[in-house]
Amino acid sequence: MHVMRFMFLLLLSCCSQWALATLPIEHWQTPSGARVYFIESRDLPILDVSVDFDAGSSTDTADKSGRAGLTLHLLSLGAGGLTEDQVAKGLADVGAQLGAHFDQDRAGISLRTLSSARERGQALDIFGRVIQHPEFAGNVLEREKARVIAGLKEADTKPGTIADRLLMKMLYGNHSYGLRSSGEVDSVSGLQRDDLANFYRSRYTVGNAVVAIMGNVSRAEAAAIAESLTKELPQGKPADVLPEVTPPAPNTRKITHPATQSHIVLAYPGLRRVDPDYFPLLVGNHILGGGGFTSRLMEEIRQKRGLAYSVHSHFAPLREKGPFEIGLQTRKEQSEDALLLTRKVLADFVAGGPTEKELVEAKQNIIGSFPLRIDSNKKIIGFLAMIGFYNLPLTYLDDYVKAVERATVSQVKDAFQRRINPDGMVTVVVGAVGTE
Structure with missing residues (x-):
C-alpha cells in the first residue's frame, strides 16, 4: 500500500508539472456577439476551428424530432x-476536412486545415459559407430523409437500439432529452425545407455561437477568423432555457426479442x-463500472460469476441532468440473475462507498490516462468547444488532475448517496424470456 501511494504521488507530481505547462486559453466576444475561445499552438502548420450552437436534439419537439440533426447534416450539402460536390472538392483540393458533433445540447461543425495562407483562405471561405x-x-x-428513414427502420430491429430508445423515454418522459436524436420514421417523413430553414434561423444565431480555434495563427488572425465565420449569421433571440429534469417513477420493462442474448x-x-459533484462522481463511477476489468461490476458479474462478457456504467453530463446508465448483455436464461446482481452491486456501492485502495487505484488510472485525452490538437479543441459552450472555467484542463486528486472516499460516498437512488432506476430488458 505504501508503494502504491508513493507511485501515485509521483505520477500526480509529473502530471501536475505537465498541467502547469499547458497552453493558456484566451477568450473574447466578437463585435457581432459570438463567444470565442482560442489556443495559439505553433508546433504544427495546422488550424482547427469549430463552431457550436445550442441546437441539439433537445431543441426538437415530438412531432419534429430529427429536425435538429438533419439541419446540422445538411449544412455542408450545398x-x-x-x-x-463543390464544397467537398474545394475542401479536398487544399487537404481540409469537415467534421460534426451532435448530442442533446449541442450541434457543432468543425474544420481542420493547413494554416498556410492559400489553403487556410480557401478552406475558411467554404467553411464560412x-x-x-x-x-x-x-x-x-428528400434524399437524406430517405437515408435516415432507412437507417431508423433497420436500427429498430436491433435489441440494443430498442433498449436504449425505450430507456430514454422511461427516464425522461415528456422532457425533450427523451427524444431520439435521429428522429422517428413518422416525424422525419413529415419534415419540409421550411422546417429546417426556420430552425436554422432561430438556433444558428450569432449570439448563440461558440467559436473554438486552435493552431498556428496569432490572436489577431484568430479574431478575424471568428468574425468572418459568424458576422453573417442570423441575429435571433437567446436560446430557450431547458426545463429541469425530475426523477422518473421506478419501472422495469421486459421485451421479447429473438436475439440470443438479453440486453439489460x-x-x-x-x-x-x-x-x-462532477469529479467525485467521475472517480466513483470509475470504481463502480467505468474502469474496465478493475471495476466492481466487472469483478462481480463477469470475473466471479461469468454472467456477462462485459458490463459498464457511465455518466453523460449535459446542461440539465444527463443519464447515469449501467448496461450489460447476458444469456437469456440468466438475465434475471444478472439483473438482480447488478442492482445489488449498485446498492452496496451507494450505501458503502469505495475503499481507500479502490480510490487510490482509480485516481491513478484517471490521472495516468488524462494526457492521452489531450495529446492532439483535435482532442484539445473538443475540450475547448465544451468549455466554451458550458461556460466552464478557462483553467478547466489545468484543474482536471487536481480535482480528481482531491476526491475523497467520503466525498464519493456522499455524492452517490445524494445523487443516485438504486431503488428509483428505470430498467429495460430486451430479449427477456417472457414479457412483464
Whole structure:
C-alpha cells in the first residue's frame, strides 16, 4: 500500500508539472456577439476551428424530432452558391476536412486545415459559407430523409437500439432529452425545407455561437477568423432555457426479442456538466463500472460469476441532468440473475462507498490516462468547444488532475448517496424470456 501511494504521488507530481505547462486559453466576444475561445499552438502548420450552437436534439419537439440533426447534416450539402460536390472538392483540393458533433445540447461543425495562407483562405471561405449560408435544397433533403428513414427502420430491429430508445423515454418522459436524436420514421417523413430553414434561423444565431480555434495563427488572425465565420449569421433571440429534469417513477420493462442474448440497461438522472459533484462522481463511477476489468461490476458479474462478457456504467453530463446508465448483455436464461446482481452491486456501492485502495487505484488510472485525452490538437479543441459552450472555467484542463486528486472516499460516498437512488432506476430488458 505504501508503494502504491508513493507511485501515485509521483505520477500526480509529473502530471501536475505537465498541467502547469499547458497552453493558456484566451477568450473574447466578437463585435457581432459570438463567444470565442482560442489556443495559439505553433508546433504544427495546422488550424482547427469549430463552431457550436445550442441546437441539439433537445431543441426538437415530438412531432419534429430529427429536425435538429438533419439541419446540422445538411449544412455542408450545398451552401453559399456551392453545390455539395463543390464544397467537398474545394475542401479536398487544399487537404481540409469537415467534421460534426451532435448530442442533446449541442450541434457543432468543425474544420481542420493547413494554416498556410492559400489553403487556410480557401478552406475558411467554404467553411464560412457552410455555417452562414446553407441552402437546404429540396432534392438533397428528400434524399437524406430517405437515408435516415432507412437507417431508423433497420436500427429498430436491433435489441440494443430498442433498449436504449425505450430507456430514454422511461427516464425522461415528456422532457425533450427523451427524444431520439435521429428522429422517428413518422416525424422525419413529415419534415419540409421550411422546417429546417426556420430552425436554422432561430438556433444558428450569432449570439448563440461558440467559436473554438486552435493552431498556428496569432490572436489577431484568430479574431478575424471568428468574425468572418459568424458576422453573417442570423441575429435571433437567446436560446430557450431547458426545463429541469425530475426523477422518473421506478419501472422495469421486459421485451421479447429473438436475439440470443438479453440486453439489460438501467438508468437514473445523473448530473449537469457544471455540477459541483462532477469529479467525485467521475472517480466513483470509475470504481463502480467505468474502469474496465478493475471495476466492481466487472469483478462481480463477469470475473466471479461469468454472467456477462462485459458490463459498464457511465455518466453523460449535459446542461440539465444527463443519464447515469449501467448496461450489460447476458444469456437469456440468466438475465434475471444478472439483473438482480447488478442492482445489488449498485446498492452496496451507494450505501458503502469505495475503499481507500479502490480510490487510490482509480485516481491513478484517471490521472495516468488524462494526457492521452489531450495529446492532439483535435482532442484539445473538443475540450475547448465544451468549455466554451458550458461556460466552464478557462483553467478547466489545468484543474482536471487536481480535482480528481482531491476526491475523497467520503466525498464519493456522499455524492452517490445524494445523487443516485438504486431503488428509483428505470430498467429495460430486451430479449427477456417472457414479457412483464
